[in-house]
Amino acid sequence: MLEVNDISVSFGGLKALSNVSFKIDCGINALIGPNGAGKTTLFNVISGFLKPNTGYVKYNDFDITALPPYEIFKRGISRTFQNLNLIKEVSLKENLYLGIIEKMKPSLLKDMLRTSKPFWKNVEAKIEEVMEITNVSKWGDLKPESAPYGVLKNFELARALISQPSLLLLDEPAAGLNNSEKENLANIINKITSMGIDVLMVEHDMSFVSNLSKYVVCLNFGCVIGYGTYKEIRENEDVIKAYLGDIDA
Amino acid sequence: MKKTNKLYLIFLIVFLSVFYFLVENQFYRSIVIYVMFNAINASLLNILFGYAGIISLGQAAFFGIGAYTTGILTVHFGINPFLTILIGAFISFVVAYIVGFPTLKLHGHYLAMATLGFGMIVYILFNEFTDITGGPSGLVGIAKLSIFGILIDDESKFYIFFSVIFVGFSILLELFDKSFYSYKLKFIKESESASKSFGINVSKVKLIVFATTSMFSAVVGSLFAFYSGFISPVSFSLKYSIDLFVMATLGGLGSITGGTLGAALLTVFPELISNFEDYEMIIYGSLLAIIVMFFPQGISGLIKKMLGKYVRS
Incomplete structure (x- = not known):
């Protein structure tokens, strides 16, 4: 189980994450939010590339916040990158x-x-x-x-x-894929979870998220504004505001 | 498991043997010996830069540390020549580890500048510690190496001895290239973040590679001191570090044959254009620019490409 508790990250005067807390259990989970919400920053904190200013991350009850990425990998967490990080040579x-x-x-x-x-x-x-x-x-x-x-x-x-891995972090796995490739990817991710591997993915494609995810965490301006099943998130007013803007404004 | 490039190794053995029997001229033999010295150093730099992406412009310093350790210990203290090789290697490893610990956190130009600075400091030390290094006039009277009771005191004997060392080194390098470990260096070079996220302790691996290649450079430096019998700081200046860099790049970064090819060309070439010695750096600079712009895989890459086309046709 992954527990993110009270995580805050600042880059100079910019607060990228502000007291972010949530827990995810087994299965496929998604982290959503508009551009600049802090999703990749949070991924970098979980995988050890960034150290938070406050809070902790625990994986299977073990505090991994201060561990370097290669130690976090040894604890069973693997990740993919937004920009393909394959070796050309x-x-x-x-x-x-x-x-x-x-x-x-x-x-x-x-x-x-x-x-x-x-x-x-x-x-x-x-x-x-x-x-x-x-x-x-x-x-x-x-x-x-x-x-x-x-x-x-x-x-x-x-x-x-x-x-x-026991937990796989996927950073925008469906970005840039066409519909049949997305379908193929969804099948692969389902296959992976049936092998006992949990997934946390950052994704913008909502139909992809709705088809796969058990739980969804929604971030906006570095704060958690919604957490629950996709259905609950879809009806969450704060989430609707974040994506569509404030109707009263 | 990748197949080893036996053809290249056989070529080296045949070439060195045929050359020995056909060419008795000591001058030409000395050129081949220098090619082998440069080839080993350029190949070590190739491992650093071509494989692990660690740009070092201070490799001449480690070559010098080996040479001066042997020189000082045999001339001033009369220590067993073989022991001086081991001491030189150890000192070089420790110095590289200490220098590498802070500097290898840097990348690209910054790392190049830091290693260049280190090379300059060591060069100045060789010049200034006149009492033990002999200063700019150098150190003379370095003992000759003796193996199984045979004193290696002339060009022919050293040629045979060093050819064996060189072929042994080339085999080692080839086996390393085909090992699983070589991938680790390639991955680190291409993406440190991906390497870290898959469990590689990047800083540790870079430090080990830097210290180990520097240690081998020192061994070659010790053998150089035995060979020439005289060493002076000029052999370990910034120019030699740059020469090695051009050799590795010209031959082909990330390729086992690259270091040897580059060293062969750039050691023989100055002998052919000795009348234009003053323009050597201009020629090197131009060559480097051409290679980087048009043939990033170097000459070995070019040969591979041509052979590939030939095989396909």
Whole structure:
């Protein structure tokens, strides 16, 4: 379970997050809000890239607020990025190595002496498995520059998935995808949660959120203005105001 | 598991052997020895910059630390030559660790400036500590290395000895390139944030790579001191750091053959244009600009591309 409690973050005079608190349990959860609401800032706090001015983040009752990103990863939290963070120099398949490089590393000596064949076999098997789950098996040998955007998005998801997280943070997974790609992505995310992996995603596409999410947290100007099921959020007046503006104004 | 590039290693062994038997001229042999010194140093810089993205303009300093440790310890204290190599490597590792701890938090130009500053400081120290380093006049009378009772005291013996070291180093480098660990460096170079979010302790890995390559540079520096018998600060100046940078870039960053290719070209080239020595830096600068603009993968990338086209056709 992820518990965000009283998190505030300021950049100079700008308050990006202000006393944000919520808890999420298992399944698919979404973090929504208009542009500049502080969603990615909150993601950066949860994944350790930003340290908050106040408050704490607990994952499975363990305080992870002060931990660096690589320690948070070890606690079972993986993330994807808004701007694709794939490595151009290597193939898409090799990009997936990053997801397991700290979990399945062989000894450098063994690897250099070329006696780590079982390890590589295991790596290849795992890669095949996640490529199948994310429907990208046929693209593995290409470099990122040669593959369509939707495929790259799925590879980013596959890279996070191969690290076997218990909580997956997805930063705008559906952004830039067409309808059939979104449908495909929704199926993959459902498949992932059926494997026992919880998801927290930042997303702007409301139909995508409504189809998938169990609970929704809505942020505006760095504050939580709504929390509940999608139906509850849709009827929340503050949320409506945040998205459509104040009718009385 | 990627296949190793055996062809390149076989080529190195064949070339060095054939050259030894066909060319007896000591001057030409000395050029090949210098190519090998530069190739190892450029390849180490390639690991730093081409693989891990750590731009260092102070690599000559670590080469110098090895050379001066061996020089000072054998000339002033008469310490066993082999022991001086180990001491030089250890000192270089520790110095690199201490220097790298704060500086490797920097990136790009800032890191280049910090390492350049470090290189300049070490160069000044070599010049100013006249009592032990000999100052600008250098240090003479460095002992020769002896292996299994054979004193390596002439060009031919050193050629054989250093060829073995060089081929061994190239094999090591090739095996490293094909290891899982090399990906870690590539990932760090391309995206530190993605690497961190997948559990890599980026600062620690960069520090280890910086200290380890510096340690190897010091070993090569010690061997250089044994080879030349005389060392002076000019061999470890900023110019040598820049030479190495141009060699690695020209040969091909992130490629195992890059360091050797660049070193071969830029070591032999000045000998061919010795009449234009004053213009060397202009030529280097122009070459660097052309490579960066038109052939970012360097000569090794160009060769790979051409071979690829040939295979396809």
